[in-house]
Amino acid sequence: MTIGIIGGGLGGLASACTLAARGHKVILFEKNDWLGGKAAVLEEEGFRFDMGPTILTMPRVLERIFGEAGRDLHQELDLRRLDPQWRCFYDDGSVLDLRDDPRKAAEEIGRLSPADRAGFERFMEVASRLSDVSDRFFFWKSVEDLRDTMDLKGSMNLSTLSDVMALRMHRTVAGQIKRDVKDHRVAQMLEHFIQYVGSSPLASPAVLCGIAQMQQGEGVWYPMGGTRAVPKALAQLAESLGVEVRTGTGVSKIEVDKGRARAIVTDTGERVACERIVSNMDSVRTYDELVGGDEGRAFAKSRKREAACSGVVLYLGLDRAYEHLAHHNFVFSRDPEEEFAAIYDKGEPAPDPTAYVAAPARTEPGVAPEGGEALYVLVHTPYLRPHHDWKTMLPGYRDVIMEKLKRTAGMEDIEERIVVERSLTPQDIHERYRVLNGAIYGLASHGKVMGAFKPGNRSRQVEGLYLAGGSAHPGPGMPMALMSGWIAADTLDQDAGGAAHGRADVAAE
């Protein structure tokens, strides 16, 4: 039995490794000439930049994927736990470190706003409960809606009822934070956890506050060699497990016959028969462009789906370092409501944005020539609208970003320090990774009840088709896209009867 995988992003690679480790024959098709998708690298004049993801959380997901092949992640990757997790710069000149140790984090917050020390601890208790509920009902299995999370009729008892209540389905992320903390700066920091899924805290369900616990409880990690080291290690694992990798090969069609996926057709017209297919391409575009027909229309009708935010990234090679920066920094906007309204309601770049700044030389000096800095600056922007032309918008917005860094993060002389400058715009993201309207993080998580739900990993429209990646369950970001790949593979493997070498847990069922 041949399994075809469309796309070699983190989700596609995780699926390929899991399936191959379980004895399946896997062919992976990737349109670009590198593996890892958004987790790409840029090297210029002695500077090395991770181009996409820079913050790695929840390494246990990677541990599980490497564990499928009997490998120890920590033998494959040199992971360093970072403290502080983030350094926050505010418009009023104050600075707050989000420390790795939750007790120290509460102490720092108490120094900035004494009343919020207890409020932060209260918030983290809620986040911890929500993370636990997510772990038990939401993660590691294919989920598309509430029905899939728990058997509401069959097993409703007091404990599941209390879990359902814990989900706080009547509340948004911002609403939950407002109940617990009072200082606007602490609230702004906590609201930014939801930026990991490119959505507005004012419209996303409170259950996503669990993301804060996934970071505070499990740490922020840096793989030496950059986040690029993650797909590199996965690609090596896939190769060692016998996955056939075809880079530079786009897929233009999934052949469906009588409701079942039968084959992959490449951009050059080659037909490759596959018993089952995993698509790591954006889920909406998979149904629209590769599946089409009745099944494609049925998916489009099943629910209205909106892209998550996009972003502009500046890669700046500096001839001098900024020692006051931590590895990960947030340079916050003057007014989060103005910022979120621009990005998520008006669909326009924020006039005074939050800039995320990575300075990986703090942990790995070799990313820049001696004494220099390989600075990565990401500003979230709306997903692409028809009138957005980033070729003309970028120069002006670059200046807005530079002004922000000078004014709020003490980098007054940044322009004089630049020796290398490159950029990535929403249009570039759209074209490089074939995503939905330039989205960085797949689909938006908006809606108090359904916001957390993405298309399930086992297609409800096409038998034998599975979805993996940031626009499928459980959602975007490195750990979730990797978990998505694992779930797609595990679901496929179970549907196929527990794989060639018969997993013990499936055999026992």
Ligand SMILES: Cc1cc2nc3c(=O)[nH]c(=O)nc-3n(C[C@H](O)[C@H](O)[C@H](O)COP(=O)(O)OP(=O)(O)OC[C@H]3O[C@@H](n4cnc5c(N)ncnc54)[C@H](O)[C@@H]3O)c2cc1C
């Ligand atoms: C600028 C930026 C910053 C980010 N920062 C972070 C961060 O700090 N932390 C974090 O956790 N996450 C971050 N993310 C999000 C994270 O990178 C993504 O959620 C994750 O990498 C998505 O993985 P994926 O599996 O969905 O695949 P993608 O990376 O989207 O890859 C999909 C692959 O499929 C290929 N493909 C698509 N269609 C076809 C086709 N028809 N035929 C063949 N190949 C095809 C594409 O070329 C691509 O290689 C960031 C993303 C960006 C862009």
